[in-house]
Amino acid sequence: MHSWKRKEGVHSEFLRLAVAHYQPVASAALGGSLFGSVCQIAACKGQPSQDFFQEEFTVLLFSCCSLVHESISTIATTPQLSALLADSARIMETAASLMNRFKEPVDANIKDSEGWWDGLVDFEHSAQERLKEALSSFGTAFSLLAEAGCPGSHTPPR
């Protein structure tokens, strides 16, 4: 089965694919003309679902991530920039392993018809974004405490 795992060698096929792939929907590109407006009205009859946008954006963001990694790996070839290249490769690995999960089906029992789960995801992401910077200065202290085994003694009993 095909995998997103990065292969050694030339990536011109990937770049060719990237250029060929990104085409806006024709009805939106024609927006402004009479014909375009008619097309858009016709297209509005069946609004794509939220899942459709998330799927499309996930693939789009992944390929953008690959493109940025491609540029970094081409530029950062000197030994002084090897740390940045390693960082970029690590991020790319994370994104690729996440992308590989699209093949794994979710249990049929899990349903989110009310959208609560998505709401929680938004809250979680927003909280992470807000707290990440505020807590970053305590990062070293936390890791030192964790190494020393101190946080375990302060956790409330279950």
Add this chain to the structure above:
Amino acid sequence: MDIYHKFGSRWFCLRMLDSLNEQCLVLNKLEQQADERVRRLLPLISAISGTAHAIGLLRGDCLLNDAYVLARLLSERVITVCCLALDYPTDATASVKVQSPAPQAAPFVSSAMDLVDLGKSFRFVETYDSQELERKLAFLETKRGRSQ
């Protein structure tokens, strides 16, 4: 809990967005390096970083078409930066510059309709030149194939 998220969920998309943002941060760190080659490519590197960031922002409003357009721009910029980083021969560009006629003065616009017509000629002028694309990709193929 992550195992409960399926492909196409918002969580999945946000994680991918995080990866792209992290790649942009690496690109920003690259910009700050005192490397001569990096300095030469600095405007284009900034442009790639900005375009990638903009694509991420468009996700919030579900502006998929706009994101596609920017992604197309991003791919063109990445191909260009890769070519320039590998010393893409610019003699063709130089010869074009030599052969091109002297720049002419902008035509005088007498009415609003003329202005609209003039605007039409400016639109989509910078669409991708497929011949140049093939040249660039062939160049990358040769260079990267040799280096790896």
